[in-house]
Structures are given as structure tokens and as C-alpha cells.
Amino acid sequence: MYRRAAIRLQPPFAVPFGFNRHMPRTDWRRIDHLDRVDDQFDLVVVGGGIVGAGIALDASHRGKKVAIVDREDWAAGTSSRSTKLLHGGVRYLPQMRFGLIRRGLKEQRVLGEIADYLVTPIDFVIPVYRDHAFADAPRWARHPRVFPVAIRLGLWWYDRLGVHAKGTKRVLSPGELVGRFPLLKPEGLRHGVMYRDAQTDDARLTLMVVRTAVDLGTVALSYAEAIDIERADGGWTVTVRDRLDDAVHRLRADAVVAATGAEHPPGHRADPLPIVLSKGAHLTVAADDVGIRDTALVLPETSDARVLFLVPWQNHVVIGTTDTPYHGDLSHPTADSADIRYLCDELGTYLDVEDVAPISAWAGLRSLVGKPGASTAQASREHQIVEVASGYVRVAGGKLTGYRAIAQDVADRLYGRRSRTRRGTASVSIRGAGIGADMVDRVIASLLSLGAPEHLAADLVARYGAAVESVLDIAHHDLTLSAVIADHWLAAEVAYGVRHESVATITDFVQRRTRVAWFTADHARGALPAVGRVIADELGWNDDRLALELDRTKADLEAEGL
Secondary structure (H helix, E strand, O other), X not given: OEEOOOOOOOOHHHOOOOOOOOOOOOOOOHHHHHOOOOOEEEEEEEOOOHHHHHHHHHHHHOOXXXXXXXXXXXXXXXXXXXXOEEOOOHHHOOOOOHHHHHXXXXXXXXXXHHOHHHOEEEEEEEEEEXXXXXXXXXXXXXXXXXXXHHHHHHHHHHHHHOOOOOOOOOEEOHHHXXXXXXXXXXXXXXXXXXXXXXXXXXXXXXXXXHHHHHHOOOEEEXXXXXXXXXXXXXXXXXXXXXXXXXXXXXXXXXXXXXXXXXXXXXOOOXXXXXXXXXXXXXXXXXXXXXXXXXXXXXXXXXXXXXXEEEEEEOOEXXXXXXXXXXXXXXXXXXXXXXXXXXXXXXXXXXXOOOOOOOOEEEEEEEEEEOOOOOOOOOXXXXXXXXXXXXXXXXXXXXXXXXXXXXXXXXXXXXXXXXXXXXXXXXXXXXXXXOOXXXXXXXXXXXXXXXXXXXXXXXXXXXXXXXXXXXXXXXXXXOHHHHOEEOOOEEHHHHHHHHHHOOOOOHHHXXXXXXXXXXXXXXXXXXXXXXXXXXXXXXXXOOHHHHHHXXXXXXXXXXXXXX
């Protein structure tokens, strides 16, 4: 439902916020970047997931002229389908992979500084049962007397390296556990241990990394499918097909990076890196259905020797993840009935729940580097870089948390360590960073002056950070865009998405710029006409084009199993 807000005759200069006035005002409209792709670049990055985004930002920060392209929208693949965690990898503790953990937690701290509004510390609790150890724990650590001590020591060390909160109680009694998690089964429950990690909106983090690169001069074009990479004139030519109008463009560059995740780089029958694909399925459920409030729960040992996370996110709970080999459609991997049954069965081992009804089920693909035929458990979680030819690099593997370090490794390979500043991109604030303690209060004041509900404020800040100023400027300057769509968005957010976040389709907005398609019973279908109308006005679509785009969006939702 599209609800018009009450009009307030308030001139623009009286808008009651005044946030980050030095925020760059650079537009990021897809059409403008389309006009700039037929050019000469220092680097072309193929792949608009978090790794490709990080590489584009790193190279731009080094003063390189960069273009980044993707065959879909930004973060349309795995980078919008993770468990939403920025973590060192608590499951690697039993494997004693301390270097990997240390690097992950270091990156967690850096992201908390440069992307503050996108990094939310959250407490996790692991219940310790008499009959369950921790997945992957070595045999000596599974002894009933050793395991409780070992896990407490391991998490103490993990906490000291991460975003811990001083003074937080770390050992919980069975009574305290059941108080926090009322559906947790008490039989055999000895105690619980708590540690702190962080979570993010993976799609928006990816988008904002690209957006920050754009602020530094990067040309960024979505729906541009790279169909060939070939040598030309001492460098490389990347041929791309515009998937929205079928036009062909050729980007000339001194160097190319293929960060295409599960997809083979164009022009190769076989991937230059031996990729093993693992599907990670997730469920989104109502928080009350699993008794989760503001603390995440870690189920310590599943039937296939994994850990399972139940993480509160956007007033719901995300449950995941699986780790199964995948050989299906790369464009729309989905959680099938076996995935859903597995996740629900594992819940029943630890929680008194019956017939949990997921609001949505979804899956992402991990691109792991391993020998052909290797199991997903055997494949490396570390990233790998291979130089396919001089000036042409392929990168795969790694975790969301480590994207910045992966990008630095790739750029160092191309340009050398001396080409970067001492702190690299650790000194580059992500677009929207730098929110103050009173940001939400100021947004509430602005919303009330528009006649819009104050409950939108926290979500607006979580999505845009200090850039929320620009969203509210749009609403105050055009009061028709201060309308509220389906109780979730300002119409101004849709216009802002087109003007400043490269929105080209309705799906871009409802699935990735915001995530309401994953959290509502109708998966945003009721809001599609209102969202589509704003995008049509911004992009000049006629009624026939709008009807076509609405049909495409519904088809996209169905392809995702929504």
C-alpha cells in the first residue's frame, strides 16, 4: 500500500537535521556510467561481489583508473546470501587455525571503524550439553571434563581479539540460558558460554564499497556481462554486453581481474582455479517461533559435524548454514526441500519447536579452492590468486570478513606493495560512515516534520548511515516522495536508489537495496507497483515498460523461491 504523508510546508533550509555536510554528492546513475565504459582504464574488474568491489576500491585508492562490471546487480550472487556475519570463524577454534581467526578478527575491527553503521556487535551463546561437543573438536577436547574448559579458554582468547565488551558475563548457568532462550531444551544442559562477534547487511556492505570506489572515480556498471577477455595492444580488452539493451561495449585496460565467484571467467572452458562449489542454505523465521531475542544462539554440533547459527536480524532470525556440494544453476541457487528439512530437524535437536514455518528459504554458493572431486569439507576456506597471464589475475575463495585483505593482496600482486599507503584501505571510510550517537534522534525529528512514522528511523540509519541526509533531502524537496510505501520505506529511498545507488530494476531495490522481499509474507509483492512507479518516473519508463518490469520482478521472486 502506498500511503501519502501529510504535507508540511517547510522550506529546505529549515530541515531539522544537518548531518555530514561534507558527504560527497556524486551521482551514481547507471546511464551515466554506461556512457563512460568505452574508455581506456588501468584496471577492469569483472565481478561485482564483495571481493571485486574491494579490489576496485583498493586500486582506485592507489590512484588507478578503474572500471568494474557485473552481469547482474551488485551483490546479486553470494555476497547477498551469506549468514550476515563479520567474524573470525569461531568454528575454526577446534581446528586450531589461529592465524585465520586472528586475521578475520583484525578485519572485523577495521570494518567497525571505517563502516560503523554497517557493523553491529552481537553476543553469541554456545550451550554446553553433556552429550554434545563442539563440531570439529579434536578427540582430546571431547572428553567430558576437558571440553567445557577448552571451549571457555578458546572463546576467551577469541573475545580478546574481537569486538568484545568489557564486563560482559561469559559463563551462563542453565537457568540463565533458558531465560535468554525459552525454547532451549534443558535436558543435559550444563552451562553456556558467551562471546561477541559482529553482523552486517552483506548486500549493502558490498554496494557501499562499490559506491566508495565510485566516489574515488571508478566507473561501475551493473548488468554488463563480460563475454570475452582478450589481449590487445599490449594490454587487455574486456568485451561486455549490456543485458538491458543488448549493446556491446569494449573496455580497454592495462590489467584485468576476474573476481567472478562461482562463474568461470569469460573466454575459458575451464576455470583457471580449481573451484569446488558449496551451497549454504538458510531459513528466515519469525523470532518468536524459535525464542530468539537479541542474542544469537550457536548449536554446537549438528548431525553432519557442523555448527548452526541462529542470528537475530531485522526483527527476524536467520538460521544457517549448510555445506553441500553444488552442481546446479549458478544464477538462482535455492534452498530445496532437503535443505529446509535438514535445518528444521537440527533445530529440533536443541529447541522445543515443531513445524517451524520459514518466511523465506535461500542459498548462496561458496567458491572454494580445491582439487577436482574434493569434498566441500576438504576444500580450502582461504582465498587464492592465480596470474592467468601477464596483467590478468583470477581470484577466488575467502570470506566476507576478509574482503579488504583479499583486495589488497590482489592489488599488491598487480602494482606492488609500494603503490599503497601505509594503512591501505583501512584509512578509507566507507560511504555513509561516521554516524553520531544522536543520529537516530535527528532522523526521527526529520521524519516527524514530514509526517512520516518515526519507526523508520533506525532502519534508515542502518541502511544509509550518514548518507541518510541525502535521502531525507529528497523527501523534503519533493514532498510526494515523503510518502511511505508498505510501512517499510520512504518513496524517497527509491528515488535515492536510482540517483545514487545505481538501481536499474525493481528487483535491485526490493531484494538488495532493502531486504523486505526476504522478510514479509508476500515478499514485497504488494509494494511492487508503488516502488515501480517511482523508478519509472526516475528512469522515464512508459506504462508498457513499467508493466514489463513488474512482470520481470515477479519472475525474479519466483526464481528465488520467494
